[in-house]
Amino acid sequence: MADYRIEVRKASCRFGDVQALDDVSLAIGGGQMVGLIGHNGAGKSTLFKLMLGLARPDSGEVLVDGAPASGERFRQARRRIGYLPESFATWDNLTGSEVLGLFADLKGVPRAQVMDVLMRVGLAHAAGRRVGGYSKGMRQRLGFAQVLLGAPELVFLDEPTNGLDPEGIHDFYRILRELQAGGTTVVITSHILADIQDRVDQLVILRGGRVAAQGTLAELRAAATEHAHIALRVRTGAAADVANALAAGDDAAIELRADSVRIACAPRHKMPLLARIAALGDAVLDLTVQDASLEQLFLGFGGKHGTH
Numbered sequence: 301m302a303d304y305r306i307e308v309r310k311a312s313c314r315f316g317d318v319q320a321l322d323d324v325s326l327a328i329g330g331g332q333m334v335g336l337i338g339h340n341g342a343g344k345s346t347l348f349k350l351m352l353g354l355a356r357p358d359s360g361e362v363l364v365d366g367a368p369a370s371g372e373r374f375r376q377a378r379r380r381i382g383y384l385p386e387s388f389a390t391w392d393n394l395t396g397s398e399v400l401g402l403f404a405d406l407k408g409v410p411r412a413q414v415m416d417v418l419m420r421v422g423l424a425h426a427a428g429r430r431v432g433g434y435s436k437g438m439r440q441r442l443g444f445a446q447v448l449l450g451a452p453e454l455v456f457l458d459e460p461t462n463g464l465d466p467e468g469i470h471d472f473y474r475i476l477r478e479l480q481a482g483g484t485t486v487v488i489t490s491h492i493l494a495d496i497q498d499r500v501d502q503l504v505i506l507r508g509g510r511v512a513a514q515g516t517l518a519e520l521r522a523a524a525t526e527h528a529h530i531a532l533r534v535r536t537g538a539a540a541d542v543a544n545a546l547a548a549g550d551d552a553a554i555e556l557r558a559d560s561v562r563i564a565c566a567p568r569h570k571m572p573l574l575a576r577i578a579a580l581g582d583a584v585l586d587l588t589v590q591d592a593s594l595e596q597l598f599l600g601f602g603g604k605h606g607t608h
């Protein structure tokens with residue numbers, strides 16, 4: 301599969317008084333899964349619309365495989381893109397398979413694919429039922445099914461797990477991994493940060509229409525000031541000695557409990573501290589390390605009142 305690449309260069313987009321996007325640059329491709337996160341109104345959907353050619357930037361440009369996101373070439377390219385909007389509107393009087401049949405026609409994909417994708421998203425049993433009677437999660441699965449028609453090379457998913465139950469979320473990410481294994485690039489927005497933090501390759505955090513941070517989870521952790529937490533279970537009576545032995549890097553706080561010691565430290569101090577803990581031998585019985593979660597990083601970088 302071709303490496304399908306979308307590049308946004310210094311794009312800005314304004315609606316009346318609202319600067320929805322402000323000088324945004326990013327490149328997406330290479331079969332990666334990219335998580336686009338940001339507070340309500342941060343500009344995620346607007347950025348999607350620019351990359352899909354559904355809206356134009358006031359300044360800057362969007363390139364698809366090196367060419368502007370407009371014109372006949374882009375219309376052709378768009379057939380290789382799947383898009384699930386935040387609110388997937390459909391025709392309630394039609395059955396699931398009829399709805400997908402229409403999407404197949406629009407995409408120029410054989411209708412024979414309809415049953416395959418319905419099966420893939422776990423909706424085969426409801427293919428002949430009117431969509432008006434579908435539950436919220438079933439509608440979301442139907443929306444995802446239309447994304448899968450035509451084996452897209454790039455997919456944009458706006459809040460795709462809304463309304464899905466835990467099993468649905470699990471199935472959904474399994475299908476995304478299968479797509480990725482075939483070389484598809486996936487861009488996903490979600491407010492459920494715990495769901496995406498260990499599943500995406502790259503993260504882009506938008507705040508107030510600007511890119512506040514970009515990189516892998518490890519890169520974001522390294523750039524942030526949120527602490528890692530190390531909890532030690534220690535031999536009875538050894539807590540004070542352990543705490544003294546580890547006291548204390550500039551940026552580390554040590555808390556003593558009966559048979560445990562808890563340390564909060566800057567990410568860069570974590571590995572040196574672990575080396576010192578290992579040198580304490582059998583005074584330390586066990587340990588757990590908790591790095592900053594994406595939610596904590598987000599509140600620093602991307603929350604409305606982010607601090608980084």
Ligand SMILES: Nc1ncnc2c1ncn2[C@@H]1O[C@H](COP(=O)(O)OP(=O)(O)OP(=O)(O)O)[C@@H](O)[C@H]1O
Pocket residue numbers: 315316318319320338339340341342343344345346347386
């Ligand atoms: N068509 C429009 N007309 C007027 N304002 C708009 C329009 N589209 C977006 N905006 C404004 O631009 C800003 C960014 O909106 P956008 O929908 O891109 O945010 P978002 O990050 O997707 O938010 P959410 O998480 O709530 O879906 C918001 O202030 C929004 O009100």
